[in-house]
Amino acid sequence: MNQVNVVLGSFYGDEGKGKIIDYLSQNADFSVRCSGGNNAGHSIEIDGKKFAFHLIPSGILNESTIAVIGNGVVVDPKVLIEEIENIKANGYRVENLRISDKAHVIFPYHVQMDKLQEELRKEDKIGTTARGIGPVYCDKFERCGIRMGDLINNRFERQLRRNIENKNEIFKIYHYELIDAEEVIKQYKEYAKVLKPYVVDTITLMHNAIEEEKKILCEGAQATLLDIDFGSYPYVTSSNPTIGGVCTGTGIGAKYIGEVYGVLKAYSSRVGEGPYITEQDNEIGDTIRELGHEYGTTTKRPRRCGWLDLVALKYAAMVNGLTGLAINHVDTIGKLDTIKLCVGYEKDGKISMDFGTDVEYLKDCKPVYEEFEGNFGDISGIKNREDLPENAKKYLNRIEEIVKVPIKFIGTGAGREAMIICK
Ligand code: IMO
Ligand code: MG
DSSP, X not given: OOSEEEEEESSSSOSOHXXXXXXXXXXXXXXXXXXXXXTOOXXXXXXXXXXXXXXXXXXXXXXXXXXXXXXXXXXXXXXXXXXXXXXHHTTOOOTTEEEETXXXXXXXXXXXXXXXXXXXXXXXXXOOOSSSHHHHHHHHHHTOOOBHHHHHTTOOHHXXXXXXXXXXXXXXXXXXXXXXXXXXXXXXXXXXXXXXXXXXXXXXXXXXXXXXXXXXXXXXXXOGGGOTTTSXXXXXXXXXXXXXXXXXXXXXXXXXXXXXXXXEESSEEEOSSSOOTTBOOSHHHHHHHHHHTOBOSSSOOBOEEEOEEHHHHHHHHHHHTOOEEEEEOHHXXXXXXXXXXXXXXXXXXXXXXXXXXXXXXXXXXXXXXXXXXXXXXXXXXXXXXGXXXXXXXXXXXXXXXXXXXXXXXXXXXXXXXXXXXXX
């Protein structure tokens, strides 16, 4: 057994990380979010009840798990408080929540700046979630950010006033609404009171947990192809949702990390702009969207849908050092008569497995497909991989063969129980 296991998104997000995390956190003493903010959306279904988490690690629902919002996360206090209230209202406890004192705080000017920047990008919009994620990470690196520790200890007013003064200069130019510093201070002091009991030094918390040989599960948000370094820049998010972000976002050293699970769907999807080689902007994509309910948890936007891309998956396996795959929605893809699997890119007459995140490079890459038969039937109750229908086995075996990473989990339906755990 490893002390620290990690779950990461392999594509453009929304792979169903929540389902795997929910399962793995049952054996975890700590469940930790490492990066991103409320641009993420994990939905899990328990006893027919659907939970949508944006910030709080989904491990919170396990009685004995401590849920940690790590230092690499950016926190919108309003959203966090709403989430806390919602969990309580559903009869779950939140005393097991810990928030890093070093997590940066999202303020209303970050959200407004996100919207303004999108507008200024004109025809080159990224399609952000408009949650202020890019601007708050900019402030973090510019070194004018305000952290949770500053907020709860009431040492943020001077920096906040200065930030608002500076941002308002920009808002003035573009005739955006000006932010009232005093109002924000008043509001955020209220938030601070509510959140104070949860804020701690989570880095020490993690180190003590490691020394005490506790089990830690790191929950990825976003995904490999949205990574600021490894994704299809500039159509990415402003953090590192890949393996490195786990270390910098928690304070856990690399040597403690054991399994790194890459989550994917048996097809693929993307929200927002940017290249997407296997996209099916046609009837097939529409069918997948309806069958898989591919509408955003965070923004409700219809997701772009397409076939599974093994060139991209192999890239994710390399970047993150994946030790296992978790494939969701195998039931969904099995509803189609014919399934396509992208096994290479063709460019200038040559076929390769080279994934380039350069937008210009990707522009003329054409997917090379292999075809598989679908019609898997109802597989939701199957508990052993060997008992899957032949067509499903063929499809899954081929994925493993090409990517050379073993499949550890197979999602067979929406519910918590609908999953095969491979031996
Ligand atoms: P989960 O955790 C899907 C996308 C946005 C946009 C780009 C930048 O649910 O998998 P941002 O607001 O982060 O500056 O937007 O990244 N994006 C996601 N897409 N799932 C997510 O998270 C995402 N988080 C960000 O749609 O294209
Ligand atoms: Mg999402």
